[in-house]
Amino acid sequence: MAGYIGDKKYTGNEKIVLGIDIGTTQTAVSFAYLYPDDFTRVRMVNKWPGQPESIGSSKIPTLVAYRNGECKACGAEASEYTEDSAYTVAKWFKLHLHPSSMRTSDLPPPYGSHSGSSSFEVPPLPRSISIERIYADFMKYLIDNTRMAFEQSLPNGTAIWRRLKDTMIVTFTTPNGWDLTQQNVLRKAAITAGIVTEAKAHDLLDFVTEGEASVHYALAYTQTKTWLGVKSVFAVIDAGGSTVDSTLYECTSTEPKVLLEEVCPSECIQAGGVFVDRAAQTIFKEKFGGSHFGDDECISDMVTAFETRTKRLFDDSQNSSVVDFGSSRDTDRARGIIKGKLSMSREEVRATFDDVIKRIMDNCSMLLRGRKVQHILLVGGFGESAYLQKRLADLFDAQGVKVVTVQEPAKKAAAEGALIWFIKQTVLARISRVTIGVPVNVPYNTQDLEHVRRFLHIYTELSGEKYLPGGFSTLVPKGTKMGGEYVCTKPYLRHLPCRAADSASHLGSFECNLDVWEGEGSPMWKEDVYGCRFPQIRSLCRLKANLSALRFSLAEKGPSYGRYCEVHFEIVVRFGGTQLQARMQWKENGVLREGPVSILPNATI
Template sequence: MRHYYTNEPYKGAEAIIVAMDIGTTQTAVSLAHFFPGIKTQIRMVTLWPKGKHDNVMKIPSLVSYQKGKVKACGAEAVRDLEEQPQNVACWFKLHLHPAAMATPNSQRFEIPPLPIGVTIERVYADFMRYLLKNTQQFFEATVHNGKEIWGRVRDTIVIVLATPNGWELREQSTLRKAAIKASLVTEGNADQLLQFVTEAEASVHYALANQSDEWLKEDTKFAVVDCGGSTIDTTIYQCTSIDPLRLNEACPSECIQAGGIFVDREIEKMLKERLLGSSFDDPEIIRDTVKFFEDEVKPYFDGIMAEFNFKIGSVTDNDPSREINKGQIAVCGEDLKRAFDAVIDRIIESCFEPLTSKVKYVLLVGGFAESPYVRRVLQNIMDPKGIQTIVAGDYSMKAAAGGAMIGRTKQLVIARAVKATFGGCVRQNYDKKLHSGRKNAAQPYPDGKMRVDGAFHVWVKKGAILLGTLAHKLSYHVAWDAVSTSRSELVNRLGTTEVEVFAWEGDDCPIWCKDERGVVLNGMRHICTLNANLSALAGGLQIKDGPRGTKFYRVDYDVCIYFGGTQLHAKLQWKEKGLFCEGPVTVIPSVA
């Protein structure tokens, strides 16, 4: 990746931003030092322990453990993976993938287990700590007065994490806890210093910064297909301005569980079937042979050669019945094609229809898209449809790591599409037309109105295009009967006030999120629960007059929603007689 510069000298306060792309098999880190009056330079971290040579831009995503403690990370953990794989967290990113990303084939995919007693949060924390430590050493070794500068701004360093399109609150919450545990940020400043960007959006920034953009005109629609190690992310953009360059998401992004590691597993399955019952039917031998394929064949396979030789065992090993000669096993090109096609078919299935109807160009990025065979197959499919494929990649680096930093500084994407319909589970006024199916469930509320539980109140609809930062306030209230509710009970109830947040993936807007028993309906996904301890308000509440002489307590509150960047933030605000209390900020990933 060539150095990327902003157009104007920086005018803000001094700062350092570190962007991490922790992939399934490979990880990369970029950083930038912002100093007043100087044009900001984005650089990849290229000094890592035990690298084969300097200037390596990505390292293996590995963490090895010994007796419950971290032993090694990155390239230093490769030998442990070969000798004691049960002690190494390998492909650990797969443990965070939500079920919604899985395809029928990937659901049968066996994820390597984590070392005994090690959680996924612990692995990410240990690996993040390792990444930041080496990033600091790289900065101090390559920047004049680097040690002094790092020490000066260490407590305000912004960490940007690139994540798949399909990762939402659960996944971001795990990464947030890991970042705090790793001391990248603190509990108090995580909301300001820890940021997320989707891998697809990071990749579009990288692609546009490193490719000729003569094809890009105003109103042009194009797609970015990010083919990673374990996910395929597809996002469609529309160019709204050339000078300055501005992009809008044209529709909700897609993300499926597929990618380069699934080809490795197809090769592993093929080898197991072929070597069954032989002296080579050994997990370690097969693992080493798959590793040879991954390093020496997969990046360069073009589908043209009729046969390949994989290293297997030693030079003295022979088995003519299985085409093994002098430690090499012959594998025909058609078998390799089938392994690749099993994954390419999933890519086509997930993105072919929206691409062919909406775009003129497709930018291919990500490590799996570096495969000449993958490029050729996708080009052969897109060309007859009049879609031009543009390859934007560099096998020596990870596009998302550099793109995450470019996105943080350039901010080309100014509008994003909501991926699902989000709303709250509420007790709604009974409407005989709308709620006729639950007439018997309607009950009088302390404020005198007939209400039904389990209703879905829409906050933002799927597919809505949000421009820039949007703030929206929704007014709600809760009430309790003043006669049957004691002050102590009121304090207890205010201490556990909450609003459940749900997402609906369909294109319609459902009426309900729960059935009459309070069970969440199929297809309705619980995102989080906004809550706060508001017991301090109890002393200021006044008894209000209800219908027919009833008395009740009432608390009015707002759910405040803020759309900005790649996340939706929501918080609760209560107001009563001049008293004010705000619930904790909760991140709801609604836009990618």
């Protein structure tokens, strides 16, 4: 399928780049062959096993079918086994990666409510199959079919792929609310799938938020000159299967290229098309419970028919909608079924959307509050819903805000947008969504009442100074604008109980957490007076560095009977860009030295 064509000739080294968007319900892959002195062309993979070529869609179902612990089918082929008891099909598995801050409540909905999110139950993973394994199996399927599409679309494609596959760059899209923990799962899965080696994973795998990928896609496929000007502010709403990412951008330049900066922290809520489907399922179960149309297989057929046609066509203009789920022998006039077609009233279909659309509208209103926004770009699979478009237009037209859509229903915006992002890099600065900092030991101050309350935790260093553990030092406050080269430097001092000549065996390694504060403001402490971590603190990752190279930079201190060494160094963390990077710096005889720092994701899924 034809896609984006760059407006400038490529000047770098020959390479293959892929954009992979694994959504909750649908997945797509884009690819480009970058060749010096040629215009970049982005293509979509639109030939998938089990999917008729006549459809012409680049989207495939995000499904993986297992039998006896072995992956047997993926995508459209896996959908054939959803009702086969011999197979277990992993669906909506992306929901298992969502951090707790994104997940909806497990409380039951109010009586009589058809809410699809209040009582949302995430489908379990197949027994004994980890989330990382499912992603790895699915990625292998994606890459195998992408290779075939690449080889068929380019002259001498087989030789090109064979020559460049080991240096191929792969960009994954992720929800705005994901961080290093989720990126690490995708990275390990890509290694297991054979896409990259562990040694090259950090260099060849990249991550871009679905919101940022979508804004690149939207700008490429809309007439930006008609509405985008310098200092204009606009919102991008990426409504997908399970998440809605909302980002506010300000245009800082239109010539020679469009450049954008985030205006405020982006938003990510758990809402989307799957919640509408689940609400419809609830209605069907209530309506047909106790009848011969109430079994699981029949309800599943209704939900599938509702999702593939009824939901997508509904625009609130018809008095009733049809769910074409059965055969001509299926009739129950009392319940609205005639020859396999279920009639749903306008109010019933509205009810399936209500909770999700309210969450999206509330989120958009909060994002836009107090800001002069003229346009909202609505993208994503659920963003194609005519009813969602209508409701947003009704709400924001009255406020002078125009809702703009990109009419490319056969495509997946984030997959193609990931490569457009790789090529154009339109977004110059991002806004921190949370406060990021590190744990520190605080010099004890007898005049500070908070310090006195923590008196029992005092410890004494070799230097004789008293400290309190449990402090929090902010590196990046929430709302900070971070350009591509935004870095933070944190100085550290360690004491070694030895002389400089004996330091080699004492230096060891340095480790510290990089923590996230999900509350307001910037805290002074990460623990309460009892040493318990505050619930708003979450570990993002762990930084680890080998200090052995610092043995020639030590400062020996103390009296002759109690000599010790001080180790001074700095940890420099680069927050700009889409991946975290860190390094260690120290002075040796007045010369600045540098060393590597490993970034180890802390949390497990």
